[in-house]
Amino acid sequence: MIRHLLSGADLDADTATQILDTAAEMAAVSGREVKKLPALRGRTVVNLFYEDSTRTRISFEAAAKRLSADVINFSAKGSSVAKGESLKDTALTLQAMGADAVVVRHPASGAPHRLADWVDGSVVNAGDGTHEHPTQALLDAYTMRSRLGRLAGLSVAVVGDVLHSRVARSNVLLLSTLGAKVTLVGPPTLIPLDIAAALAPGTDVCYDLDAVLPSADVVMMLRVQRERMGDSYFPSAREYARRYGLDGSRMARLPEHAIVMHPGPMNRGMEITPEVADSPRSTIVEQVANGVSVRMAVLYLLLGGNNR
Amino acid sequence: MAYPTAAHSSPPRQPSVKVILSSVDVQRVVDRIAHQILEKTQGAADTVLLGIPTRGVPLAQRLAARINAFEGISVPVGVLDITLYRDDLRRNATRAVGPTQLPPDGIDGMRVILVDDVLFSGRSVRAALDALGDLGRPAFVQLAVLVDRGHRQLPIRADYVGKNIPTALAESVKVTLAETDGSDEVRLYGEVAR
Numbered sequence: 076m077i078r079h080l081l082s083g084a085d086l087d088a089d090t091a092t093q094i095l096d097t098a099a100e101m102a103a104v105s106g107r108e109v110k111k112l113p114a115l116r117g118r119t120v121v122n123l124f125y126e127d128s129t130r131t132r133i134s135f136e137a138a139a140k141r142l143s144a145d146v147i148n149f150s151a152k153g154s155s156v157a158k159g160e161s162l163k164d165t166a167l168t169l170q171a172m173g174a175d176a177v178v179v180r181h182p183a184s185g186a187p188h189r190l191a192d193w194v195d196g197s198v199v200n201a202g203d204g205t206h207e208h209p210t211q212a213l214l215d216a217y218t219m220r221s222r223l224g225r226l227a228g229l230s231v232a233v234v235g236d237v238l239h240s241r242v243a244r245s246n247v248l249l250l251s252t253l254g255a256k257v258t259l260v261g262p263p264t265l266i267p268l269d270i271a272a273a274l275a276p277g278t279d280v281c282y283d284l285d286a287v288l289p290s291a292d293v294v295m296m297l298r299v300q301r302e303r304m305g306d307s308y309f310p311s312a313r314e315y316a317r318r319y320g321l322d323g324s325r326m327a328r329l330p331e332h333a334i335v336m337h338p339g340p341m342n343r344g345m346e347i348t349p350e351v352a353d354s355p356r357s358t359i360v361e362q363v364a365n366g367v368s369v370r371m372a373v374l375y376l377l378l379g380g381n382n383r
Numbered sequence: 384m385a386y387p388t389a390a391h392s393s394p395p396r397q398p399s400v401k402v403i404l405s406s407v408d409v410q411r412v413v414d415r416i417a418h419q420i421l422e423k424t425q426g427a428a429d430t431v432l433l434g435i436p437t438r439g440v441p442l443a444q445r446l447a448a449r450i451n452a453f454e455g456i457s458v459p460v461g462v463l464d465i466t467l468y469r470d471d472l473r474r475n476a477t478r479a480v481g482p483t484q485l486p487p488d489g490i491d492g493m494r495v496i497l498v499d500d501v502l503f504s505g506r507s508v509r510a511a512l513d514a515l516g517d518l519g520r521p522a523f524v525q526l527a528v529l530v531d532r533g534h535r536q537l538p539i540r541a542d543y544v545g546k547n548i549p550t551a552l553a554e555s556v557k558v559t560l561a562e563t564d565g566s567d568e569v570r571l572y573g574e575v576a577r
Contacts, residue, residue, distance in 0.1 A: 076476065076477050096479075096480075097479070099482075100481070100482055100483070101480075103482075103483060107517065108517075108518070108519065109516075109517040109518075111517065112467045112517075113468060113513070114466075114467040114468075114472060142467075375467070375480070376477050379467075379472055379473070379477040379478070380475055380476045380477030380478065381473050381474060381475065
């Protein structure tokens with residue numbers, strides 16, 4: 076088993092499948108009377124969040140607690156980071172406190188990789204800059220597998236701001252490892268020219284959403300990051316919504332079985348209309364529930380044995 | 384119901400081997416335990432058989448099949464994976480988690496009979512009892528094993544024993560079953576450094 080989970084590329088097909096299979100067993104725990112397992116008793120998991128996050132942090136916290144680990148939440152706001160402490164010094168502090176795993180979210184791409192050199196415990200990347208978010212990719216893959224029964228051979232359209240999306244990068248890496256066919260869709264300004272080849276051979280790029288819909292098994296809408304709106308990647312929000320937003324009439328062009336995913340938080344009316352987001356094809360709420368199971372699986376597989 | 388097939392069923396070197404139970408013996412022992420369950424539970428009402436993977440699972444299914452053949456009663460069968468409750472988790476590489484499947488009516492208020500192949504230290508049974516406590520509240524818990532080889536490390540005993548085998552600590556008992564290993568047999572391997 077791997078020691079850290081930093082990138083979707085850290086996982087080969089066997090390891091990724093093992094995580095998804097384990098997550099399926101963990102999901103059963105969520106339906107029981109006692110939603111707790113003793114597997115990580117006495118282990119300490121630190122949630123080190125340098126960026127705001129609700130669902131990812133809560134999801135990791137719930138996952139660690141359901142496995143009986145002790146959880147320490149550390150957010151940069153109101154901590155010594157606000158006083159200017161460096162990532163390395165914070166890491167050494169956590170190390171001294173005996174953290175067995177550090178779940179880190181950081182605005183700088185690559186921060187979790189640096190952290191992995193400094194601490195003895197396992198490092199889990201919970202989103203770094205515009206780089207990667209591997210547990211999101213795992214929960215997306217889990218959701219696809221549980222809805223559609225397989226991953227190999229699926230056509231997955233990832234739509235939106237690929238340039239800034241760590242969700243997209245991790246998904247491309249993981250899904251192609253697992254045999255799905257990914258097409259990146261969005262305005263040319265938001266899809267780097269060489270990204271498809273650089274991430275995984277076989278990944279396609281298409282600038283026309285309507286062209287990919289009829290053959291897509293999964294449409295994954297990415298959040299349009301409003302903070303980037305001023306950077307003139309596209310002329311206006313309305314134009315973006317018209318060309319790349321998923322509304323009811325576009326959804327009707329999808330095959331019968333196709334599902335609609337979104338990593339959240341959504342901009343309703345921008346990349347996705349409420350009609351689509353609340354339809355039975357949307358897996359958005361399911362993704363959140365699956366996130367806990369998948370993160371339990373990741374923490375168990377990283378910390379459950381003596382893998383160090 | 385699927386169970387993983389055993390990756391290894393023979394030790395690396397050739398130690399002295401003694402067959403304790405042959406295929407026919409295993410069948411007779413299972414038949415006897417099925418009768419004992421019927422006798423001791425007065426007809427196996429409100430009873431659930433939970434197999435502990437790997438080989439407890441087919442054993443539980445066989446017991447249910449025999450009980451059904453003898454008295455026409457269908458006893459629900461489930462699978463209880465104990466991986467996450469083991470006390471040696473962090474001493475070994477991470478173990479794969481298997482499925483736990485309870486019968487549709489659950490285990491609350493039922494007589495749960497745990498089924499395993501070999502009773503040795505008792506630690507697996509302790510783990511199973513802990514797991515059971517998180518899944519519901521059975522009225523009774525009993526234990527059925529194909530082989531009891533002694534050397535208990537915890538105060539645990541079986542209610543139904545297929546065969547008591549006096550062993551030395553360094554010896555090992557291997558159970559093979561048709562469902563998981565291709566054939567039914569119980570063998571005792573002599574004292575060989577493994």
